[in-house]
Amino acid sequence: MDHDLVLPAELTIYHATALREDWLSWLERSAEPEAVADGAAVAEVDAAGVQLLLALERSLRQRERTLQVARPSAALQGAFDALGLVLPAVPATVREDA
Amino acid sequence: MKKPRDDADARFIAEALPAFIGEAEEQVERIEQLLLQLEAVPADRDLLGALFRCAHTVKGSAGIFGLDEIVAFTHHVETLLDQLRGGRVAFDAALGTLLLRCNDQIRRLVDVAAGRSAEGIADERDALVAELQARSGDGAAAAPPTPAATAARPAGPWQVTAAFGPETFRNGMDPMSVLNYLRGVGTVSALACDAAAVPALDALDPESCHLAFAFEIAAEGGRAAIEDAFSFVIEDCRLHIEPIVAPTGRLGEILLADGAVSPEQLERALGQQARQRDAGAGTTEETRFIRVQADRLDAVINLLGELVVASAGAELLARPTRNPALVEATQLVGRLVEEVRNGTLQLRMVPIGETFARFRRVVRDTAAELGKDVALEIVGAETELDKSMVERIADPLMHIVRNALDHGLETAAQRADAGKPAQGRLTLAAAHESGGILIRISDDGRGVCRDKVLRRARERGLLAPDAKPSDDAILQLLFEPGFSTAEAVTSLSGRGVGMDVVRRNVEALRGTVAVDSVEGRGTSIEIRLPLTLAIIDGFLVGVGASRFVFPLESVVEVIESRATRGIDPRGRGIAELRGQPLPIVDLRRLYALPLPAPARSSIVVIQAGGRRYGVVVDQLLGQQQTVIKPLGRMFRSLRGMSGSSILGNGEVALIFDVHSLGQFAVEAATAAPRSPATHSLEGQPS
Numbered sequence: 142m143d144h145d146l147v148l149p150a151e152l153t154i155y156h157a158t159a160l161r162e163d164w165l166s167w168l169e170r171s172a173e174p175e176a177v178a179d180g181a182a183v184a185e186v187d188a189a190g191v192q193l194l195l196a197l198e199r200s201l202r203q204r205e206r207t208l209q210v211a212r213p214s215a216a217l218q219g220a221f222d223a224l225g226l227v228l229p230a231v232p233a234t235v236r237e238d239a
Numbered sequence: 240m241k242k243p244r245d246d247a248d249a250r251f252i253a254e255a256l257p258a259f260i261g262e263a264e265e266q267v268e269r270i271e272q273l274l275l276q277l278e279a280v281p282a283d284r285d286l287l288g289a290l291f292r293c294a295h296t297v298k299g300s301a302g303i304f305g306l307d308e309i310v311a312f313t314h315h316v317e318t319l320l321d322q323l324r325g326g327r328v329a330f331d332a333a334l335g336t337l338l339l340r341c342n343d344q345i346r347r348l349v350d351v352a353a354g355r356s357a358e359g360i361a362d363e364r365d366a367l368v369a370e371l372q373a374r375s376g377d378g379a380a381a382a383p384p385t386p387a388a389t390a391a392r393p394a395g396p397w398q399v400t401a402a403f404g405p406e407t408f409r410n411g412m413d414p415m416s417v418l419n420y421l422r423g424v425g426t427v428s429a430l431a432c433d434a435a436a437v438p439a440l441d442a443l444d445p446e447s448c449h450l451a452f453a454f455e456i457a458a459e460g461g462r463a464a465i466e467d468a469f470s471f472v473i474e475d476c477r478l479h480i481e482p483i484v485a486p487t488g489r490l491g492e493i494l495l496a497d498g499a500v501s502p503e504q505l506e507r508a509l510g511q512q513a514r515q516r517d518a519g520a521g522t523t524e525e526t527r528f529i530r531v532q533a534d535r536l537d538a539v540i541n542l543l544g545e546l547v548v549a550s551a552g553a554e555l556l557a558r559p560t561r562n563p564a565l566v567e568a569t570q571l572v573g574r575l576v577e578e579v580r581n582g583t584l585q586l587r588m589v590p591i592g593e594t595f596a597r598f599r600r601v602v603r604d605t606a607a608e609l610g611k612d613v614a615l616e617i618v619g620a621e622t623e624l625d626k627s628m629v630e631r632i633a634d635p636l637m638h639i640v641r642n643a644l645d646h647g648l649e650t651a652a653q654r655a656d657a658g659k660p661a662q663g664r665l666t667l668a669a670a671h672e673s674g675g676i677l678i679r680i681s682d683d684g685r686g687v688c689r690d691k692v693l694r695r696a697r698e699r700g701l702l703a704p705d706a707k708p709s710d711d712a713i714l715q716l717l718f719e720p721g722f723s724t725a726e727a728v729t730s731l732s733g734r735g736v737g738m739d740v741v742r743r744n745v746e747a748l749r750g751t752v753a754v755d756s757v758e759g760r761g762t763s764i765e766i767r768l769p770l771t772l773a774i775i776d777g778f779l780v781g782v783g784a785s786r787f788v789f790p791l792e793s794v795v796e797v798i799e800s801r802a803t804r805g806i807d808p809r810g811r812g813i814a815e816l817r818g819q820p821l822p823i824v825d826l827r828r829l830y831a832l833p834l835p836a837p838a839r840s841s842i843v844v845i846q847a848g849g850r851r852y853g854v855v856v857d858q859l860l861g862q863q864q865t866v867i868k869p870l871g872r873m874f875r876s877l878r879g880m881s882g883s884s885i886l887g888n889g890e891v892a893l894i895f896d897v898h899s900l901g902q903f904a905v906e907a908a909t910a911a912p913r914s915p916a917t918h919s920l921e922g923q924p925s
Contacts, residue, residue, distance in 0.1 A: 154408050154413075154445075154446060157408075157445035157446060158445050158446065160445070161440060161443065161445045164440055165440055165441060168440065187413050187415060188408070188413050188414045188415045188448070188450060189408045189413070189445065189446065189448070191415075192434070192437055192443075192445075192448065192449065192450055193440075193443070193445050195434045195437045196437050196438060196439055196440040196443040196445075197440050199437060199438065199439040199440070200439040200440040200441060203439055220415060223415050223418055223419055224414070224415055224418065224430075224432045224450070224452070225418075225430030225431050225432045225452060225454065226432045226434070
């Protein structure tokens with residue numbers, strides 16, 4: 142699971158620039174066609190954070206890969222709901238088994 | 240505007256309330272003007288938009304101050320205005336009248352809030368609200384206009400699209416908070432995020448916002464409440480709020496459903512539309528202002544007056560030193576002081592158009608009351624004059640306008656008989672004229688009947704039964720206090736009061752008022768006022784040890800003294816100037832100044848109020864900035880003086896009122912040339 146992306150506790154505008162750098166380098170390092178991001182730790186999230194995640198998904202799609210979010214925290218799920226977005230989540234049961 | 244929080248509120252409100260009152264009064268004034276403008280162009284979208292924003296502003300700020308009555312009432316007005324704006328209700332004359340009455344109501348409520356009036360006028364308000372609701376019902380597509388339907392309308396669903404601008408995050412705003420806030424405003428449904436504009440990670444500036452949203456909302460507060468939610472981001476956000484009209488839907492959606500346009504095309508077109516709308520909204524009004532307390536400005540102007548005197552004093556002291564550098568320096572200071580003076584006085588200048596525009600309503604309502612058809616024409620609305628002057632001229636103007644409507648202009652039938660167009664014409668004109676302002680109120684009504692004036696003057700004992708005054712002198716009679724030839728005393732005018740007050744008010748402003756009238760053709764009243772009451776450019780002269788100042792703009796030329804004939808005991812006579820007789824006044828005789836007169840003297844030729852006359856003086860002392868100080872009570876009766884001034888060297892100079900001095904000069908000189916159009920006036924009956 143080294144190549145899984147772990148979403149930070151604060152997925153907000155304050156960390157957006159740094160996160161983008163991290164994620165860009167992660168994009169280079171990883172190659173799984175079905176990328177998974179672990180969303181369990183996300184405690185704070187704003188629209189800028191969500192947008193960053195959307196941009197990441199777009200970058201993956203350009204590389205013909207997909208993004209799924211595993212174990213989304215309530216905050217993360219709530220933000221997607223609030224913005225009228227559907228979180229590309231890994232079904233929880235499947236993930237627990239893995 | 241941000242809602243103040245709890246504790247400091249009371250103090251904040253007490254401090255800010257006067258500003259709210261002032262702003263509300265301005266908005267109310269604007270609403271009135273916009274409504275009156277709309278009568279000419281009922282479908283003008285810019286005007287309708289501006290109208291709505293005015294009402295919205297009043298309601299919004301009244302809400303902050305907890306002025307619930309204003310909020311509740313204005314809300315109904317706003318609802319109707321919103322429907323007008325959306326084209327769902329059409330503007331017509333009846334609606335205009337209703338909205339004007341509602342606006343009066345808002346004005347009264349603001350008065351109550353300001354503590355100027357304590358009347359509760361709930362009954363009238365309820366009646367107006369009922370009328371408003373009846374009218375807003377008209378626009379509801381199929382539903383009959385029942386109160387229930389209209390009350391429910393604003394809650395009806397709205398389709399909202401909001402594209403947040405790139406700066407949103409950097410401005411500290413979060414679309415998520417806006418959306419969450421909206422969930423408190425109403426029921427949000429069908430929310431969809433349009434992330435199509437979000438670039439890939441490598442191309443993304445993570446601090447720029449690329450998110451757009453579309454949703455439906457059923458909001459209690461209607462469009463206004465929805466817009467409020469966006470108020471902090473509105474500058475950087477493309478926002479569309481459209482009511483969802485069940486059967487038809489929006490044009491774009493219809494086209495989209497038919498496949499006539501692609502979603503991208505639609506989005507582009509809508510964006511373009513929004514930009515055009517936004518651009519249009521700015522042009523109708525909303526110039527930026529800084530609000531300054533009048534007394535602070537007055538304090539600056541007073542100090543400036545002292546500075547003008549002080550700098551003139553310094554220059555006078557510098558001159559005898561023959562030190563060129565010092566003289567130059569004081570001259571430079573003098574020039575700069577003059578520039579500052581001009582700039583500061585400019586701050587007090589307001590266009591007279593605002594005052595004129597108030598008369599649209601007066602003319603409209605008064606003419607309707609009298610059953611007359613009158614068109615008001617305004618010329619030179621941009622002409623500027625001192626704010627204090629504008630305030631004090633409003634009442635005299637009002638009286639003259641009412642007089643013209645009541646007595647001057649005839650009914651349509653009378654006009655037809657006289658071979659005139661049915662619609663009467665009343666013109667308010669303003670223009671700058673030789674350092675002052677000329678305001679002309681003219682009508683094409685029946686004019687002044689000189690026979691009637693004569694008859695009345697004799698009845699009143701204002702004129703000896705055998706006297707045969709000239710035409711001009713007859714017009715002068717109109718000034719006599721208590722004089723009125725109106726056959727019927729109406730509620731508007733004709734009680735014989737007012738016109739003498741008009742003249743007194745105008746003269747108190749160092750102005751003059753004159754009437755000209757051609758029987759059957761109309762009447763024209765001219766008010767001449769100085770631009771400001773504070774400072775004038777003066778022309779300083781000396782007679783013996785006394786110093787006098789003429790307003791520089793009234794001085795035409797200076798000639799050497801010459802033979803004068805028929806000098807009367809008060810110093811009046813006639814001299815000759817280029818073959819023309821020139822009435823003159825000898826100040827030494829007039830004011831009994833000590834003799835002997837010097838061997839050489841000069842005549843200053845003055846042009847004022849359409850007449851020309853000369854004043855004999857000993858010395859010409861040149862141009863001088865002069866701060867006008869009012870004359871003390873003791874000197875009020877002094878004829879021909881308008882004020883005094885302290886010169887740079889501490890001497891006191893008297894400032895001439897060139898108009899009344901001119902009247903004095905020509906009184907004796909019957910052969911004096913004078914323009915037939917000019918006579919002082921006090922009452923314009925008919």
